[in-house]
Amino acid sequence: MTGTALKTLSNSRRAARTALCRAARGNGAMDQNYTHQPVLLEEAAALLVTDRSGTYVDATLGLAGHTIKLLSVLDEKAKVLGVDWDPEMAALAAGKLEPYGARAKVVQGNFANIDEILRRENLPAVTGILFDLGISSLHFDKPSRGFSLKHEGPLDMRINPANPLTAFSIINHWPYEQIEHLIRIVGERNSNRIARAVVDKRAAGPLETTAELRDLIERVIPFRGEKIHPATKTFLALRVAVNYEFDNLTRGIQKAMPFLASGGRMGIITFHSLEDRIVKETFKIMADIGEWKMVTRKPVVPSETEVLLNKRARSAKLRVIEKA
Ligand SMILES: C[S@@+](CC[C@H](N)C(=O)[O-])C[C@H]1O[C@@H](n2cnc3c(N)ncnc32)[C@H](O)[C@@H]1O
Structure with a gap:
C-alpha cells in the first residue's frame, strides 16, 4: 500500500472511531438501568451513625x-x-x-x-x-464517559463533563516528561515505555479513543494474563489527573x-x-x-x-x- 493510501485508511478509521464516540455520547444514560453495588455498606453505616x-x-x-x-x-x-x-x-x-x-x-x-x-x-x-x-x-459501564479499558469510547474521563481538562488533552498535548511522571506516580513500572509510545504515536495524528490507547499499551507491554491489564495503571493515572482527585x-x-x-x-x-x-x-x-x-x-x-x-x-x- 502506498503512503497516501495508508494515510487515507488511517484517516477513515479515525473518522469511524470519532463517529462511534459521538454516537455513544448521544446515547444518554438517563433511560438505562445502571447499577452500582455499594461497598462496606453495613460497616460504613454502623461506624458513621452516632445519632439516629x-x-x-x-x-x-x-x-x-x-x-x-x-x-x-x-x-x-x-x-x-x-x-x-x-x-x-x-x-x-x-x-x-x-x-x-x-x-x-x-x-x-x-x-x-x-x-x-x-x-x-x-x-x-x-x-x-x-x-x-x-x-x-455507571462511569465504567457507559462507554461515552471514556473511563473503561473494556469499552471503546472517547478519551474523556471527566467526572463533571463541564471541566475543561480531558484524558484526550493530556494524552495528545502534554509533554513526554509530564505524561511519564503522571503514570509513574501511580506505580506503573513501565511509565517511560508507555509515555514514549504515546508521544511517538501521536506524531502521526491524535489518539482519540480508550481502545486506541489500550491497544497501544498492549503492544508495548504485552498482556500475558497477569492479575491486572497492562493499561490499568495508566487509565487510573489519567482519571486521577483529569479530576484532580x-x-x-x-x-x-x-x-x-x-x-x-x-x-x-x-x-x-x-x-x-x-x-x-x-x-x-x-x-x-x-x-x-x-x-x-x-x-x-x-x-x-x-x-x-x-x-x-x-x-x-x-x-x-x-x-x-x-x-x-
Ligand atoms: C464510588 S462512587 C459512590 C457510590 C455511592 N456511595 C453509591 O452507593 O452509589 C463515587 C461517586 O463520587 C462522585 N465524585 C467523585 N469525585 C467527586 C468530587 N470531587 N465531588 C463530589 N462527588 C465526586 C462520583 O461522581 C461518583 O458518583
Whole structure:
C-alpha cells in the first residue's frame, strides 16, 4: 500500500472511531438501568451513625446506595444531604431518593467545596460525613464517559463533563516528561515505555479513543494474563489527573472538618494505596492536634463474602475519625 493510501485508511478509521464516540455520547444514560453495588455498606453505616436523628452528608452520592442505607437506619427526623460532582449522577440519585421526600436532598457539586455547599444549605454542624471515593460503576459501564479499558469510547474521563481538562488533552498535548511522571506516580513500572509510545504515536495524528490507547499499551507491554491489564495503571493515572482527585480529597477533608459537630464522624472509603495514604496521614495529623480521635485504628476492609460477590470491593478500605 502506498503512503497516501495508508494515510487515507488511517484517516477513515479515525473518522469511524470519532463517529462511534459521538454516537455513544448521544446515547444518554438517563433511560438505562445502571447499577452500582455499594461497598462496606453495613460497616460504613454502623461506624458513621452516632445519632439516629442527626444530619448526615454523603459527599459522594453516586447512585445513592450509602444514602439509602443511612436513611434505613436513621429515624424520621434525620436528614441526609447527598453531593455528587457529576450532574448525570446527581439527577439519577435524585430520582432514586424521591420516595424519601424532605429526608434526603441532592446537590450537584465538588466535595472540595463542601464548606460552600454546607453554608448554602444552612448546615453549620453535621453529625457525619461519608466519602466513598473514586467513580461509580455507571462511569465504567457507559462507554461515552471514556473511563473503561473494556469499552471503546472517547478519551474523556471527566467526572463533571463541564471541566475543561480531558484524558484526550493530556494524552495528545502534554509533554513526554509530564505524561511519564503522571503514570509513574501511580506505580506503573513501565511509565517511560508507555509515555514514549504515546508521544511517538501521536506524531502521526491524535489518539482519540480508550481502545486506541489500550491497544497501544498492549503492544508495548504485552498482556500475558497477569492479575491486572497492562493499561490499568495508566487509565487510573489519567482519571486521577483529569479530576484532580488527590487535590479534591485533601481539600474535601480540610473543608469538612469545621462543619462536624462535636462527637460527629468522618468516614472515608478509598480504593487504592495513594488515596489511602492521604487519608491515613491526614487523619493522623488531625488526631495528633488533639481535637479528633481515631475510631478505626486499622482500616476496615470488606469480608471475604463481600469480595466474592463484588470484585470491586477487594481494594476498599474504610477509615473513620471522630471530632472530640
Ligand atoms: C464510588 S462512587 C459512590 C457510590 C455511592 N456511595 C453509591 O452507593 O452509589 C463515587 C461517586 O463520587 C462522585 N465524585 C467523585 N469525585 C467527586 C468530587 N470531587 N465531588 C463530589 N462527588 C465526586 C462520583 O461522581 C461518583 O458518583
